Amino acid sequence: MITLNVNGKRMQTDADPDTPLLWVLRDHLYMTGTKYGCGMALCGACTVHLNGEPARSCSTTVGAAAKRQITTIEGIGATKEGKAVQEAWIANDVPQCGYCQSGQIMSAAALLAKVKRPTDAEVEAAMSGNVCRCGTYNRIRAAIRAAARNVK
Amino acid sequence: MDKFEIVNLSRRDFLKAGAGLTLGIVAPGAFAQGGPGQAGGTAVAAGAFAPNAFVLIGSDNAVTVIVKHLEMGQGTYTGLPTLVAEELDADWSQIRVEGAPADASRYNNLFFGQMQGTGGSTALANSYEQMRKAGAAARAMLVSAAAERWNVGPESITVARGVVTHQPSDRKATFGQLAADVAKLPVPQEVKLKDAKDFVYIGRRAPRTDARAKSTGTAVFTQDVKLPGMLTALVAHPPRFGAKVKSFDAAGAKAVKGVVDVVAIPQGVAVLANDFWSAKKGRDALGVDWDETEAFKLGSNEIMAEYKRLAATPGLPARREGDVGAAFASAARTLEAAYEFPYLAHACMEPMNCVVQLAADGCEIWNGEQFQSIDQGAVALALGLKPEQVKLNMLYAGGSFGRRANPHADYVVEAAAIAKATGGRAPVKLVWTREDDMRAGYYRPMYFHTLKAGLDAQGNIVAWQHRIVGQSILAGTAFEGMMVKDGVDATSVEGAANLPYAIPNLGVELHSPKMGVPVQWWRSVGSTHTAFSTETFLDELAAAARKDPYQLRRTLLAKHPRHRAALELAATEADWTLPLQPIRSGDRRGRGIAVHESFNTVVAQVAEVTVRPDGEFRVDRVMCAVDCGVAVNPDVIRAQMESGIAYGLTAAKYGAITLKDGAVEQSNFHDYMPLRLAEMPRVGVYIVRSAEKPTGVGEPSTPVIAPAVANAIFAATGKRVRSLPIKI
Ligand code: FES
Ligand code: FES
Numbered sequence: 001m002i003t004l005n006v007n008g009k010r011m012q013t014d015a016d017p018d019t020p021l022l023w024v025l026r027d028h029l030y031m032t033g034t035k036y037g038c039g040m041a042l043c044g045a046c047t048v049h050l051n052g053e054p055a056r057s058c059s060t061t062v063g064a065a066a067k068r069q070i071t072t073i074e075g076i077g078a079t080k081e082g083k084a085v086q087e088a089w090i091a092n093d094v095p096q097c098g099y100c101q102s103g104q105i106m107s108a109a110a111l112l113a114k115v116k117r118p119t120d121a122e123v124e125a126a127m128s129g130n131v132c133r134c135g136t137y138n139r140i141r142a143a144i145r146a147a148a149r150n151v152k
Numbered sequence: 153m154d155k156f157e158i159v160n161l162s163r164r165d166f167l168k169a170g171a172g173l174t175l176g177i178v179a180p181g182a183f184a185q186g187g188p189g190q191a192g193g194t195a196v197a198a199g200a201f202a203p204n205a206f207v208l209i210g211s212d213n214a215v216t217v218i219v220k221h222l223e224m225g226q227g228t229y230t231g232l233p234t235l236v237a238e239e240l241d242a243d244w245s246q247i248r249v250e251g252a253p254a255d256a257s258r259y260n261n262l263f264f265g266q267m268q269g270t271g272g273s274t275a276l277a278n279s280y281e282q283m284r285k286a287g288a289a290a291r292a293m294l295v296s297a298a299a300e301r302w303n304v305g306p307e308s309i310t311v312a313r314g315v316v317t318h319q320p321s322d323r324k325a326t327f328g329q330l331a332a333d334v335a336k337l338p339v340p341q342e343v344k345l346k347d348a349k350d351f352v353y354i355g356r357r358a359p360r361t362d363a364r365a366k367s368t369g370t371a372v373f374t375q376d377v378k379l380p381g382m383l384t385a386l387v388a389h390p391p392r393f394g395a396k397v398k399s400f401d402a403a404g405a406k407a408v409k410g411v412v413d414v415v416a417i418p419q420g421v422a423v424l425a426n427d428f429w430s431a432k433k434g435r436d437a438l439g440v441d442w443d444e445t446e447a448f449k450l451g452s453n454e455i456m457a458e459y460k461r462l463a464a465t466p467g468l469p470a471r472r473e474g475d476v477g478a479a480f481a482s483a484a485r486t487l488e489a490a491y492e493f494p495y496l497a498h499a500c501m502e503p504m505n506c507v508v509q510l511a512a513d514g515c516e517i518w519n520g521e522q523f524q525s526i527d528q529g530a531v532a533l534a535l536g537l538k539p540e541q542v543k544l545n546m547l548y549a550g551g552s553f554g555r556r557a558n559p560h561a562d563y564v565v566e567a568a569a570i571a572k573a574t575g576g577r578a579p580v581k582l583v584w585t586r587e588d589d590m591r592a593g594y595y596r597p598m599y600f601h602t603l604k605a606g607l608d609a610q611g612n613i614v615a616w617q618h619r620i621v622g623q624s625i626l627a628g629t630a631f632e633g634m635m636v637k638d639g640v641d642a643t644s645v646e647g648a649a650n651l652p653y654a655i656p657n658l659g660v661e662l663h664s665p666k667m668g669v670p671v672q673w674w675r676s677v678g679s680t681h682t683a684f685s686t687e688t689f690l691d692e693l694a695a696a697a698r699k700d701p702y703q704l705r706r707t708l709l710a711k712h713p714r715h716r717a718a719l720e721l722a723a724t725e726a727d728w729t730l731p732l733q734p735i736r737s738g739d740r741r742g743r744g745i746a747v748h749e750s751f752n753t754v755v756a757q758v759a760e761v762t763v764r765p766d767g768e769f770r771v772d773r774v775m776c777a778v779d780c781g782v783a784v785n786p787d788v789i790r791a792q793m794e795s796g797i798a799y800g801l802t803a804a805k806y807g808a809i810t811l812k813d814g815a816v817e818q819s820n821f822h823d824y825m826p827l828r829l830a831e832m833p834r835v836g837v838y839i840v841r842s843a844e845k846p847t848g849v850g851e852p853s854t855p856v857i858a859p860a861v862a863n864a865i866f867a868a869t870g871k872r873v874r875s876l877p878i879k880i
């Protein structure tokens with residue numbers, strides 16, 4: 001049994017320690033907001049926070065995540081940056097198919113938690129690991145700017 | 153075309169037909185996907201009335217719109233409800249959305265005859281009157297019910313923002329308060345639609361109904377479906393198209409914890425497990441011997457060599473105007489160019505997947521369901537059922553770009569085959585990894601084009617000869633009879649055979665060689681290649697004749713006012729005549745223009761490009777003008793124009809699926825690269841004002857960006873791009 005701290009809750013899983021955190025979240029804990037896109041840390045759809053740092057859960061073993069605080073899209077709204085990012089996403093109608101957006105939001109929330117008013121270059125660097133095949137990038141930029149203004 | 157039947161279904165019949173409310177096993181509201189004011193769906197309240205197959209009004213005041221088209225990002229779940237809300241005079245916050253079940257008698261695509269499906273940028277266009285009439289019928293019934301209740305004439309009643317009002321006596325009722333009364337009324341057969349001047353939603357921004365669910369991780373995709381006892385299946389597919397399983401050794405796979413079964417299916421060998429990761433480990437441990445005697449073994453280079461050989465011979469005529477031979481003979485000069493296009497994968501963000509559950513009397517499927525009629529038929533055939541025994545639940549799709557409307561229902565049938573091979577003892581979720589998805593074929597075909605033009609002494613284009621070589625998408629599909637005429641597949645030559653430019657002598661020819669690589673439509677289909685060759689070649693002719701490429705197009709489009717208006721709008725917004733300044737020394741900058749019509753929508757783009765000394769380029773800005781008829785939701789139109797630009801630019805910069813000895817060389821996003829945020833140009837979208845019926849916006853911006861960028865690269869460097877992806 002591995003004990004995890006997910007969104008402030010203790011959770012247990014009997015998955016092997018080498019199982020990627022992504023599949024433990026999705027298939028063992030039934031938290032399906034975190035998405036699978038590539039399995040190789042190339043697309044960012046699976047982004048979660050480990051101790052507040054963005055991490056690709058497809059390439060992080062559940063064993064390695066056990067000692068950290070895990071935050072997922074289901075819990076990010078409880079942080080002030082996460083809330084502001086989600087509301088900005090909705091106000092700007094960012095999502096199209098939506099499949100990448102959990103990961104985009106997690107990366108954006110991690111950025112704003114670190115940098116209050118990120119420059120364009122900081123946004124580009126922070127979001128460089130998140131692919132959107134629907135091409136919502138310009139709205140993502142706009143929503144991050146709006147969220148930065150709205151973080152209380 | 154715009155006829156549909158209106159019946160007052162009782163709530164019970166409605167739910168029976170609507171089905172799917174049984175789904176919410178792990179995710180409540182998976183079927184009722186959402187609305188502007190909520191994260192997920194809600195069950196339908198008692199006392200509801202359903203004036204037709206598209207609208208359900210509950211006593212809780214919710215207006216549920218049944219959308220017959222797949223929401224794959226293009227905004228259908230917002231656009232179609234907008235049409236209902238408009239004629240119903242509902243408040244936008246009342247609107248809920250549900251995906252329609254498979255039932256072509258009620259939910260067929262009016263542009264596809266009797267078929268139910270989404271594609272060809274038709275969702276809004278074919279629904280425009282149907283959904284408005286559905287809303288108008290419901291409104292008329294609400295008015296009748298209120299008139300009866302208040303004992304006043306219906307003409308004295310008004311409806312606005314979800315409230316029914318009798319002004320003289322100051323009485324008001326919500327839709328919910330009237331729902332029970334309305335359920336008893338007959339449905340009006342004739343309804344009057346609003347005048348455009350009275351629109352309150354059409355032409356304005358209505359927020360997306362799915363934005364909240366998709367921003368909170370609660371939107372349910374096929375990947376997220378979890379049924380009791382469900383097994384996850386991964387399939388070992390053959391390494392080459394056309395290969396088959398010779399034998400396999402399941403011992404290693406079965407030794408993996410969590411693996412439940414290993415079965416052979418026509419598509420390969422399926423490993424079933426309790427969860428994805430166990431299935432993946434099991435598949436890795438599987439030993440399969442493949443029979444490759446029938447496998448396709450050519451590489452991309454050999455295919456292209458064959459296409460070039462074919463291009464030297466005349467093809468089947470797709471269009472012939474004037475006397476092309478005589479015009480070339482008398483031309484002052486001729487120009488020629490040849491173009492190469494690779495295979496392209498759709499690479500949707502959500503790799504293909506499908507959930508199947510067999511039952512005694514049929515089967516039930518959960519899928520990002522795009523082509524109900526095809527999928528029902530193909531699954532029925534595979535399982536020995538009748539099509540109507542195949543129940544389909546349409547979930548949100550994580551992108552499609554054409555992929556999920558597979559004319560052979562490939563991955564859906566694969567999922568059904570696994571369920572069958574395991575005797576239906578558990579529901580099965582087939583999951584493709586990114587690698588499976590990338591290598592499964594059904595690509596945009598490879599193409600080779602040759603273009604030749606004759607100019608007279610004044611530089612006027614007097615002759616145009618276009619030859620296209622590439623696999624037919626429609627050959628061997630249910631659409632062959634309809635859309636392949638005299639050997640010419642309409643999707644191979646669209647955008648070329650209907651070239652709008654006034655050129656007196658013009659010929660377009662086609663070769664459709666057969667290759668063992670499965671091919672399919674890919675966002676904007678034929679235009680993905682024809683727009684590139686025609687729009688860059690025209691640019692070459694302008695340069696040869698020392699004419700401005702924008703002005704030359706304008707002149708040649710005198711008889712095509714929609715093209716011309718879009719072109720002028722894009723050029724004006726881009727300040728076409730002002731010179732561009734380089735930002736850094738050594739950088740070269742250029743502006744390029746292109747215009748193209750697809751799916752009855754015209755898009756013109758001006759791209760501004762910076763080419764660095766090392767040959768790297770970036771697209772700085774794109775001015776995009778679009779004529780898509782009435783702009784039902786301008787914000788969704790803008791989003792789709794941006795989306796098409798990103799998708800088309802990805803292909804222009806990076807897109808190539810290549811084969812070596814028949815094996816696909818790419819596997820994931822490191823070798824089939826997507827555009828990333830830093831590379832996304834600034835985009836301005838300008839919508840041509842129009843009162844015409846709306847036309848589609850999901851695809852038409854895609855094919856325009858590559859030629860606009862290539863023309864900009866020429867303007868910057870003097871180099872022509874004749875092969876994609878772009879290498880400078
Ligand atoms: S699924 Fe983890 S980065 Fe793509
Ligand atoms: S919204 Fe579809 S991939 Fe980003």
